[in-house]
Amino acid sequence: MIMINKLKQLVIYIFLSVWLLITGYPLVFLVQNSFKIRMEFFRNPVWSLPEKFTWQNYIEVMKSGFYIYFINSIIVCFISVAIIIIVSALASYAISRIDFKFNKIVYILFLAGMMIPIHSTLIPIYKITLSMGLYDKLSALIGPYVAFSLPISVFILTGFINDIPYELEEAAIIDGASRFRIFRDIILPLVKPAIATVAIYNLTLLWNQFAYALVLTSSPSKRILTLGLFEFQGQHGINIPLTLTALFLSVLPLILLYVFLQEHIIKGMTAGALKG
Incomplete structure (x- = not known):
């Protein structure tokens, strides 16, 4: 044995x-x-180590203005994720705990949003963005990002809140706690794993978003990372090491995110699996 x-x-x-x-x-x-120069990449096997480690590619990438795409992506993604967490947490609590007339209908509408293909909404969103005067602004991306991330976020958080014993809230109500205080002091601490899951899932998804940025922005200064990387690859496609450097820098934030938040990621995934 x-x-x-x-x-x-x-x-x-x-x-x-x-x-x-x-x-x-x-x-x-x-x-x-x-860390290779262009001619070395073509001269030696692609799996070989660099003959001489050089930071030249990283310097050239940053000089090209690539850092602007990073900043834009960070601004758009983090603001969007913050709004998603706040709105989805409040909506999930209302759907799960407040018994109002259209409770189930609201929840079904959220779930229906998960079935809408993103690309089928590009033209309507483009026209709405133009009419609101938001075209070619970073704020134009936040609305669609939040709207199409809310359904899955509400679905995840509602499932977690449903599994929280209602007796905890009854004791708080007897002590005179308001709905908001119950939500803040009881519900939020208990659904931290779910919130971490929602935050990381949406941040990864939005970081790699391409379609909305392509349709709703045009200026180089308003490009996010995926669109900037697409343009960069078109300009420097023949310089493969330079393009690979840009690709590595584009995934580096997600790698660092996982390294520093892996405990929360694992807890969120494990909690979700157990509750599922």
């Missing part, structure tokens, strides 16, 4: 090692080739 268990563990370790190699090597490929 002991030998069988050790054999199972060995098989699992081998499988995980192979999986790590498959999923991790693309990132290693980006990093090692970002």
Whole structure:
């Protein structure tokens, strides 16, 4: 029995090692080739280490104004995620705990929003943005980002709040606590794993959003990372190490996000699995 268990563990370790190699090597490929000059990339095997590590590609990427795309993406994504968390948490609490006439209808409408293809709304949103005078502004992206992230966020948070025993709130009501205080002091602390899941999921999704930025912005100073990366690749496609450097810098914030918030990510995913 002991030998069988050790054999199972060995098989699992081998499988995980192979999986790590498959999923991790693309990132290693980006990093090692970002330190090569263009001619070295074509002269040597692509998997070889740089002959001489140089920061020239990183300097050129930043000189090209690539940092502007980072700043724009950070502004749009973090403001959008903050609004999503606040609105979805309040809406989920109302749907789950407040018994009003159109409670189920409101929840069904939120769920229906999950079935709307994003690309089918580009023309209407473009016309609305023009009529509101928001075209080619970063604020034009926040509205669509929030609107199309709310359905899944409300769905996740409502499921978590439904599993919280109502007796906790009854005790607070007896003590004279208001709805807002119950929401702030009881509900929010208990749904922190769900909020972390919603925040990270939406931040990753919005960070990689492309369609709305392409339709609703045109100026180079208003481009977000994905659109700027697309334009950058078109201008420097022949300089592959430079393009790979830009790609690595574009995914670096998400990697750092996971490194520093991996505990919250795992807790959120585990809690969601248990409640599911």
